[in-house]
Amino acid sequence: MSRRRRSDAAPRPFPRRFFLQHAVEVARGLLGARLERDGVGGLVGGVILETEAYDQAEPACHAHKGERPRCRTLFLAGGHLYVYRIHQVVCANVSVGPAGHGAGVLFRALVPTHGLELVAARRATAPRRAWTDGPGKLCKALAITLEDDGLDLVTGDGPVRLLDLGARVADADVVAGPRVGISLAVDLPWRFQLSAGSWPPTGAGGA
């Protein structure tokens, strides 16, 4: 029997080496992957639609000025969950690069695929289309909190998981642009999104 294509394989965590690439490559590569959390009430998860890359070499990154208590997780080996608080909200990243290098990829948006009832409850005041279309919103929907900071996403045995679904994402379906909500390094096109209509890949999502 021939070797299975990756797209036919069961979802599995990304290997450590995936997170040792540059943040831009990881941000691009995480589009179409699944982020999920197993918490009180059940599993909630979805497919990642939008990411942003950050690296200590550029001033918009929390790690740019060196290791601080808040951003210490960015300096862990690639594949660790970095959760931080901003404006009364928490946002989640995955650390990138070898230990000692401060870089990460921010999860900006996803489409919920699991635990829709829990998402509806946790995002009750928002319309369905705004459930998980921002970094703080998706954390609230998945119930990711500051206590999840530092979790290793490579082992796959924690409450938060980042899974490779094997979906083939064509370059033509990826839009790159400037990052949102920053005032420094605004010229870098380090924001990546799946273009409208490219998910789900089976084409059932048209208007």
Add this chain to the structure above:
DNA sequence: ACGATGATTGTCT
């Protein structure tokens, strides 16, 4: 110890 700042969100026009 004090003040400026922010990888956002929700609300109003």
Add this chain to the structure above:
DNA sequence: GACAATCATCGTC
């Protein structure tokens, strides 16, 4: 599209 809310973090006094 514009703007305020709101408080931990970080830099400075």
